Amino acid sequence: MPELPEVETVRRGLAPHLEGRRLARVELRRGDLRIPFPPDFVQSLTGCRVARLGRRAKYLVAELDSGRALIMHLGMSGRFAVHESAAASGTGSGAHDHVVLETDAGARIVYTDHRRFGLMTLADDAAAHPLLRRLGLEPLDGALDGMTLGRMFAGRRTSVKAALLDQRLIAGVGNIYACEALYRARLSPGRESGTVRGERAARLAQAVRDVLLAAIEAGGSTLRDYAQPDGGSGYFQHAFSVYGREGEPCGRRGCNGKISRIVQAGRSTFLCTACQR
DNA sequence: ACGAGAACCTGTTTGC
DNA sequence: TGCAAACAGGTTCTCG
Numbered sequence: 609m610p611e612l613p614e615v616e617t618v619r620r621g622l623a624p625h626l627e628g629r630r631l632a633r634v635e636l637r638r639g640d641l642r643i644p645f646p647p648d649f650v651q652s653l654t655g656c657r658v659a660r661l662g663r664r665a666k667y668l669v670a671e672l673d674s675g676r677a678l679i680m681h682l683g684m685s686g687r688f689a690v691h692e693s694a695a696a697s698g699t700g701s702g703a704h705d706h707v708v709l710e711t712d713a714g715a716r717i718v719y720t721d722h723r724r725f726g727l728m729t730l731a732d733d734a735a736a737h738p739l740l741r742r743l744g745l746e747p748l749d750g751a752l753d754g755m756t757l758g759r760m761f762a763g764r765r766t767s768v769k770a771a772l773l774d775q776r777l778i779a780g781v782g783n784i785y786a787c788e789a790l791y792r793a794r795l796s797p798g799r800e801s802g803t804v805r806g807e808r809a810a811r812l813a814q815a816v817r818d819v820l821l822a823a824i825e826a827g828g829s830t831l832r833d834y835a836q837p838d839g840g841s842g843y844f845q846h847a848f849s850v851y852g853r854e855g856e857p858c859g860r861r862g863c864n865g866k867i868s869r870i871v872q873a874g875r876s877t878f879l880c881t882a883c884q885r
Numbered sequence: 886a887c888g889a890g891a892a893c894c895t896g897t898t899t900g901c
Numbered sequence: 902t903g904c905a906a907a908c909a910g911g912t913t914c915t916c917g
Contacts (some may be wrong), residue, residue: 610910611911642913684909685895704895726911764887765887770889773911784910874890899906899907900907901906
């Protein structure tokens with residue numbers, strides 16, 4: 609669920625409660641996320657000060673004063689909730705609460721993930737960790753332009769939708785924003801990615817950046833599980849052009865098409881077949 | 886080498 | 902009404 613804009617929104621919500629704070633208490637309520645927690649998880653984390661909360665693609669990375677880093681991924685259904693007063697939140701813990709972090713300022717940060725596709729682990733060098741090492745270009749750091757995208761996609765036979773979802777190329781785009789970016793760029797999701805170069809590549813690079821920035825601006829998209837750490841909703845879902853809008857008319861000026869849904873690589877793709885080529 | 890599909894897990898919605 | 906199937910924002914492994 610959480611794609612780059614949602615993870616960035618979570619990062620912004622958590623940062624004021626974590627950066628500069630010490631983790632006074634760390635509780636593992638259950639140990640079965642996608643990959644096992646390291647055996648020293650609680651011990652290594654307890655007492656550490658969080659120097660900075662960063663993000664790499666869809667991963668959150670908390671840099672610790674111990675020199676290590678806490679790597680977190682929300683999977684499909686992971687979410688954080690912040691309770692400003694640890695005492696006030698009391699016992700009300702749910703069946704899918706996995707981790708509780710209490711800071712020296714008294715904030716209680718609870719990680720909940722009912723599908724358990726998320727993960728948390730520790731690394732001595734986050735960038736070199738196997739989970740992050742092979743990630744591709746960070747789409748909003750200024751390096752994503754048409755030339756770069758064209759070079760990455762060159763020679764690939766797979767669909768441009770699949771290429772956008774390939775985290776080794778551009779990191780952070782998921783199913784929703786891939787659909788939305790392709791619509792904005794007027795490119796058919798099924799088009800062979802190797803044919804996206806020149807003007808088409810420029811449009812797609814721009815569309816990816818635009819849609820991610822707009823979504824961050826809106827606090828992400830709230831569909832099912834996702835919520836901001838303060839419990840609020842994102843509202844970019846109201847700005848979707850195609851995602852989840854099967855059967856509705858295409859909103860592009862001068863286009864009389866209708867939004868359809870197809871399945872690519874087992875995932876839903878929404879598009880207007882009339883104006884996406 | 887590369888791409889499609891299944892698997893991982895639970896909850897909710899849809900359809901018969 | 903009830904039950905089963907389909908579907909959900911991600912990643913990784915297997916198989917062809």
